[in-house]
Every structure is written in structure tokens, then in C-alpha cells.
Amino acid sequence: MPDDDLDYWSFIDVAIERTAREQPGLDAAAMRLVLSLYRASNAMVYDLESTVHRPRGWSWPGFRVLFVLWLTAPMEAKRVAQLSGMSRAAVSALVNTLERDGLVSRRKAGHDRRAVELSLTAAGRATMSSAFAAHHDRERTWASALDDDEVATLTRLLDKMMASPVARAANRRH
CATH class of the missing domain: 1.10.10.10 (Winged helix-like DNA-binding domain superfamily/Winged helix DNA-binding domain)
Incomplete structure (x- = not known):
């Protein structure tokens, strides 16, 4: 994909592909998971902040x-x-x-x-x-982009991830 055609979400694919060339042994699935979570949560936060919170100051x-x-x-x-x-x-x-x-x-x-x-x-x-x-x-x-079962599955998986030792350690640093 030409760089001019990239957007916020499609950049994930390019980032993984190009990083894999630079870093042999890259765990592409782990990288995709973290980039996807980060970018999805940032998009949601930006949307909530710009449509709900900034208008209230x-x-x-x-x-x-x-x-x-x-x-x-x-x-x-x-x-x-x-x-x-x-x-x-x-x-x-x-x-x-x-x-x-x-x-x-x-x-x-x-x-x-x-x-x-x-x-x-x-x-x-x-x-x-x-x-x-x-x-x-x-x-x-x-x-609403997900059906009820998908919402439940995603929530369950995020709960599982946040119960991991690395997440518990990160939460203690706050």
C-alpha cells in the first residue's frame, strides 16, 4: 500500500510489515494486538473528548x-x-x-x-x-459495531488481559 493511502488504522499493517523486516523474530500477533488496542482506544477517547467533554470545557x-x-x-x-x-x-x-x-x-x-x-x-x-x-x-x-456476544467476548478477553501479572504490575505504578 502506498504511504499516501495510509490512514490511522491501516498504518498497523504497514507498521508490522516494515518492523518485521527490521526486527527478525518479531511477534506480529502481539504487536498487532497492542497497536490495535492502543489505536482503537485513542480513537474512542478522541471521539468522546471532542464530542462530549471539550464542548463542556x-x-x-x-x-x-x-x-x-x-x-x-x-x-x-x-x-x-x-x-x-x-x-x-x-x-x-x-x-x-x-x-x-x-x-x-x-x-x-x-x-x-x-x-x-x-x-x-x-x-x-x-x-x-x-x-x-x-x-x-x-x-x-x-x-453498536459489535453484536452482544462479541461485546461480551471482547470484554471477557480484556478482563483476562488486565488480570495478568504485567497488567497488575503496571496498575500498581499509578
Whole structure:
């Protein structure tokens, strides 16, 4: 395929073919799996961010923080970082913006004066509820490319992958 005809998805085939020439012994199936997961998830995140979250003034990471707080608050900032898959520093910076926008409040945790506990404000809860409805509409649109059995199979396989030792180790680093 000429390079001019490549798109975001078809680049996977070219990347594997050309890498195999440079790296004898390449595990093409593993490379295809990781590139496919990465590119598919990036495309979904870009779509969700551009159609749902940016119009509300949020980034994808901002939504992740709001989503965790919407479902679990009040919660310490370090746990929000763990559950959102972000660093504490990134969560702290995002919370500054979300607090300024009136969506999140913070207070010192009762058990440890150094710890900060985060919650959504009433405006944050209302905004998150309506945003999630739009977010979920896009999730359903993406999922509609597969039938119910395919959705279940893909979900089961991803759960299996994320239960692997390498995934558990990666999750501990957050």
C-alpha cells in the first residue's frame, strides 16, 4: 500500500510489515494486538473528548476525575489518582481547575490533616449527570459495531488481559 493511502488504522499493517523486516523474530500477533488496542482506544477517547467533554470545557483527564468523584466521593485525592489511572500531581492540577469552575470542592481529611478529600459540588453532580448521559450515548454508538456476544467476548478477553501479572504490575505504578 502506498504511504499516501495510509490512514490511522491501516498504518498497523504497514507498521508490522516494515518492523518485521527490521526486527527478525518479531511477534506480529502481539504487536498487532497492542497497536490495535492502543489505536482503537485513542480513537474512542478522541471521539468522546471532542464530542462530549471539550464542548463542556473539560479534557478527557478532567472527565476521568469527575467520573471517579461522581461515583465514589468523598474520596482522598490519592485514591482518585489511583482509580482514574493518573498521577497525584495531574489530579492536583486538574482539581485546581475543576474547583475554580465550581465543580469540585476539597477539604482536609478528618483522619490526616495532610490528606485532601475531594467531592463534587451540587453543580458538579448535576453537570456530571448530564455529561455522562451524552458520554454513554457515544459509548453505545461505539459498541453498536459489535453484536452482544462479541461485546461480551471482547470484554471477557480484556478482563483476562488486565488480570495478568504485567497488567497488575503496571496498575500498581499509578
